[in-house]
Ligand SMILES: Nc1ncnc2c1ncn2[C@@H]1O[C@H](COP(=O)(O)OP(=O)(O)OP(=O)(O)O)[C@@H](O)[C@H]1O
C-alpha cells in the first residue's frame with residue numbers, strides 16, 4: 001500500500017532546504033507529500049509570521065511542485081501543534097493498516113525524546129529522517145532515543161510500505177545548508193534571499209513586510 005507521507009514544520013518561512021527534503025522523500029517513497037504548517041509549534045519561540053502567512057508561503061512555494069500538497073489541519077485544529085495529535089487524527093481517518101509516515105530533518109530527530117508523548121509516535125506512524133548539515137545521525141543520538149530507534153532503522157523505502165508504522169527510514173539526499181534562521185537574518189540586514197527561497201516566496205515577504213526590523217531598531 002502506498003505511504004501517506006506528512007511533512008510538518010514551522011516554515012517561517014519555507015525555504016529551498018524544505019523543498020529539497022520533501023522532494024527527496026517523495027521520490028524515495030514514490031508518494032504524495034502532505035505539507036502541514038504548524039499552527040503553534042511546540043518547543044520554540046513564537047514564529048515571526050503568523051500561521052496564515054506561513055501557510056500562504058507554503059502554498060506559493062509548492063504551487064508548481066508535483067506531488068506536494070498543502071494540508072491545513074493543524075491550522076484548523078488550533079492550539080499547540082503536537083505531532084502525536086496530528087498523527088492520531090490521521091490514523092483515525094486512514095484506518096489501522098495504511099502506512100503513515102512523518103518527515104523530519106536530522107536536527108528534529110535528535111530532539112524527539114522531548115516531544116509530547118514521543119514513544120507513542122512509533123505506534124502511529126513511521127518516521128522519515130533527512131540528513132542535515134551539522135546534525136550527525138551516526139554517533140549523536142542521545143541514549144534513550146538511540147535505544148528506541150535501534151530496531152527501527154531501515155534504508156529501504158519498501159519497508160515503510162509493508163507496515164502501518166514503527167520504522168525509521170534514513171534518507172540520504174543531497175545536503176542543503178539553508179535554514180529559516182539564516183533567511184530571517186539575511187532579511188533583517190537587507191541582504192538578498194532569492195537564492196534561499198522557492199520562487200514567489202521572496203515577493204510575498206517583500207509585499208507583506210515580513211521579517212523586516214522595526215523602524216529604528218538596531219541590527
Ligand atoms: N536544510 C535542511 N535540511 C534538512 N532538513 C531540514 C532543513 N531545513 C529544515 N529541515 C527540517 O524541516 C522541518 C521543519 O523545519 P523548520 O520549519 O523548523 O525550518 P528550520 O530551517 O529548521 O527553521 P529555524 O531555522 O527557524 O529553526 C524540521 O524537521 C527540520 O529539521
Ligand SMILES: O=C(O)c1ccc[n+]([C@@H]2O[C@H](COP(=O)([O-])O)[C@@H](O)[C@H]2O)c1
Pocket residue numbers: 007008009010011036037038041042043044081082083084108114115116
Ligand atoms: O509534538 C511535539 O511535541 C513536537 C515538538 C517539536 C516539534 N514538533 C513538530 O515537528 C515539526 C518541526 O518542528 P520545527 O520546530 O523544527 O519547525 C513541526 O510540525 C512541529 O509541530 C512537534
